[in-house]
Amino acid sequence: MRLTDLSTKTSRWFDPNVPLSDIVVSSRIRLARNLAGHRFISRCDDEEKQEILQRLKEIILSLKELGDIAFIDIAGGSSIERDFLIERQLISRNLAIGRGPRGVVIAANELFAAQINEEDHLRLCVLAPGLNLDKCWEQISRIDDCIGEKIEYAFSRRYGFLTACPTNLGTGIRVSVMLHLPALKITDQLKKLFASAKDMNLTVRGLFGEGTEAVGDFFQISNQVTLGISEEQIVEDFQTLIIPKIVEYERIARDRLLVKDANILDDRIARALAVLKNARLISSHEAMFLLSNLRMGINMGRIKEISINTINELFLLTQPAHLQINKGRTLNAEQRDILRAETLRAKLN
Amino acid sequence: MQCEICKTKTATVHLTEIINGQRTESHLCQNCAQKEGVSVKSQLSLNELLSSLIAAHQHTDEIGDSEISKKACPECGITMEQFRKQAVLGCPKDYDVFEDDLKDVIEKTQDNNLTHKGKIPAKAQADPNAQNENRDKIEELQKQLSQAVKKEDYELAAKIRDQLKDLQ
Ligand SMILES: [Zn+2]
Ligand SMILES: [Zn+2]
Numbered sequence: 001m002r003l004t005d006l007s008t009k010t011s012r013w014f015d016p017n018v019p020l021s022d023i024v025v026s027s028r029i030r031l032a033r034n035l036a037g038h039r040f041i042s043r044c045d046d047e048e049k050q051e052i053l054q055r056l057k058e059i060i061l062s063l064k065e066l067g068d069i070a071f072i073d074i075a076g077g078s079s080i081e082r083d084f085l086i087e088r089q090l091i092s093r094n095l096a097i098g099r100g101p102r103g104v105v106i107a108a109n110e111l112f113a114a115q116i117n118e119e120d121h122l123r124l125c126v127l128a129p130g131l132n133l134d135k136c137w138e139q140i141s142r143i144d145d146c147i148g149e150k151i152e153y154a155f156s157r158r159y160g161f162l163t164a165c166p167t168n169l170g171t172g173i174r175v176s177v178m179l180h181l182p183a184l185k186i187t188d189q190l191k192k193l194f195a196s197a198k199d200m201n202l203t204v205r206g207l208f209g210e211g212t213e214a215v216g217d218f219f220q221i222s223n224q225v226t227l228g229i230s231e232e233q234i235v236e237d238f239q240t241l242i243i244p245k246i247v248e249y250e251r252i253a254r255d256r257l258l259v260k261d262a263n264i265l266d267d268r269i270a271r272a273l274a275v276l277k278n279a280r281l282i283s284s285h286e287a288m289f290l291l292s293n294l295r296m297g298i299n300m301g302r303i304k305e306i307s308i309n310t311i312n313e314l315f316l317l318t319q320p321a322h323l324q325i326n327k328g329r330t331l332n333a334e335q336r337d338i339l340r341a342e343t344l345r346a347k348l349n
Numbered sequence: 350m351q352c353e354i355c356k357t358k359t360a361t362v363h364l365t366e367i368i369n370g371q372r373t374e375s376h377l378c379q380n381c382a383q384k385e386g387v388s389v390k391s392q393l394s395l396n397e398l399l400s401s402l403i404a405a406h407q408h409t410d411e412i413g414d415s416e417i418s419k420k421a422c423p424e425c426g427i428t429m430e431q432f433r434k435q436a437v438l439g440c441p442k443d444y445d446v447f448e449d450d451l452k453d454v455i456e457k458t459q460d461n462n463l464t465h466k467g468k469i470p471a472k473a474q475a476d477p478n479a480q481n482e483n484r485d486k487i488e489e490l491q492k493q494l495s496q497a498v499k500k501e502d503y504e505l506a507a508k509i510r511d512q513l514k515d516l517q
Contacts, residue, residue, distance in 0.1 A: 043439040148470040154441035160465030228462025
């Protein structure tokens, strides 16, 4: 598997042909694990990191049920390759900027990633399009069992899985759901949502932006507490309670917009389409913002001639590292803005 | 960093809010944050919460004994002082070595939970020591429980009873 095999297509987790995917883009579950008998990453020298990397890599590559998989060496890769993997949500920024031997095992379908020597020795991750946390949990738990039979994890009866940061202690689980919430944003209800999320010990962060800023109304909502609540309980809360409630709020906000402010809504969507179809130079920030409006327009039935799949594809293809990998060379900011505008015009006209 | 309100004390409460895609930050000391009615726990992101907790902890240590922060883990050499700076531990043993120091941090970041509930890996299930570890823990908690009752600290007693329930 080579990166260029992935770079011209959208990710499987961005598949729009699943229920609720107009609002719930994707589900992901991550498990943090460390090996018994080794120090945590911050206290490992390169030799120890290499040993951990080698062992985990061999075990994971030998797992049959993962299908077509590949190891990508992060320490040896270029910064564009690392950024590319971040844009596809297969590695964290933390792994990209880390030091010493480290890497990631990725399934060819991009629905599984195992980061080695990130903050913990092992960070397993399973993704699915739409709201499908039950399936994610079933898969990741089975993979975790297989690895746990071959290697001894750092574990105590009292504290569960021992992690480098106490915020992951216990189950080491992080359940995250990526949501597209443009109507809650337009109707100014996000602050309310964030406040109640915090009361429920949930984290909300913006996606596709640089740093923590949200561009294009995509948000990721995750659990904070990892100790004292079972994995199944957290998954069930997300799957049956938390996410359906947010989806309901977003739907109500969309319906209300259609009834009360259809003109404003249509104007916004039409302007977005006009700019995306005609711009000669466009920044990543502006493209994300306008694509988000367009995505809302298609999902609300206001635009019929463009498929949601095209939009999802453009979210990835117009990201800086994607542009450069597909062009086959590094580009400066202006060159990227030109190429981004070309890519948009080609797909939308 | 100085507190934005009183401009004298060190800011330990860092608030980040995203409103309409605009990020605003404010930095306050514990006192001013309280006066502003900021519920520290509900406003902070996880990492910010952790570093402010660690910073608060460090402060009490400077007044009290500094021995605790000098104690090093025999396995990896980390001290609590270093943990407070990096927010990550050095090895799995640290959870035993610095049990008392970490309890506070764990309790506050984990919604007052102190006992694991959930998956147990295959190798730990097969390990007879793990069973013993559990029994030791229960005995220890029962001891703590009777002491708490003796001291008429019923709040603590209730907490210990809950922990026992989880283990049994
Ligand atoms: Zn102040
Ligand atoms: Zn240690």
